[in-house]
Amino acid sequence: MGFWSSVREDLRTVLELDPAARSKVEVAMTYPGLHAIWAHRIAHGLWKRNVKLVAKLLAQFSRWVTGIEIHPGAVVGNRVFIDHGFGVVIGETAIIGNDVTIYQGVTLGGTGKEKGKRHPTIGSDVLISAGAKVLGNITIGDCVKIGASSVVLNDVPSDSTVVGIPGRVVIRNGKRVKQHDLDHRLPDPDRECQERLENAVAELQHKLETLEKRMEEKTHDSAVQQSHE
Known part of the structure; x- marks a missing residue:
């Protein structure tokens, strides 16, 4: 898919997902999450062509403008929607599938102990709520919901809901998993x-x-x- 085709698809996605969105012009001009995604696509293309310094400079400029940090090495799929987005951080080796929604304050980061692939892989149709931290070389399956402020350190199977610190699966395949005494306090x-x-x-x-x-x-x-x- 070409860049402009992706832009049109991104605009349609926001209009479908965000009830506050009124028009394509408004979305294109005022949504920092979209601006960060568009800048990342250019930076990622430069990164793959080994023009890494320019890619990093573009990523830094995008972070300064939008408050969203996406490393140019990260792989981001189609129709990814970063809603509000301030404080979002996506690491170099992160992989994000299609139709993923990310809210403000989310971190897809490393643990500081790994080399090589050190950031998470996110499946498709995933919702990552505000303030959630997904850390390390772990895999989040398709159709997963991650609760606000959760800290996810282990793999999560598809069709699951994860909440808590550390993150625990509480719903899987539409059925509630064993009840937990959840403690969301830091x-x-x-x-x-x-x-x-x-x-x-x-x-x-x-x-x-x-x-x-x-x-x-x-x-x-x-x-x-x-x-x-």
Whole structure:
């Protein structure tokens, strides 16, 4: 598919998916997610032709204008819709299928421990909600929904819904998986440290009270023994 054919298809996709979109002209001029996708297509073409410095410069300019960072090496499919999109980051070796919707704050990143293919592969017909993080060389199947602020670190089978930190499958093939006590809160190191200190103080206090009680009993027994003598 040629560049302009892809542009027309992108415009149709936004008009179908976004009820706030009123016209092709409005979408083409005011949707930063589309601008980032269009800039990426040019940058990716340059990247494949080994014009990597120019590709990186174009990607950096696009990030500055749109607030969306897509590495020129990433492979992005057709009809990918980045809605709002501010803070979206897509890594170099990420692969995104067709008909994928990505909301603001999403990261398709690495874990910092891998080389080579270090970013996720996203299937087709996938919805990645706001703030979700999909990290590492993992595979997300087709028709997957990833909940807001989820952190996905493992492969996800097709036709699934994932939520939580870390991400867990809660619906698969339309059926609810085993119930989980989901905790969407991020770790609080200060609170955890305070709880450990409070537990340690309580344990020391209990030991001190026990020791004092034993000493009182020993003193009492000694006094009774002396009175008998």
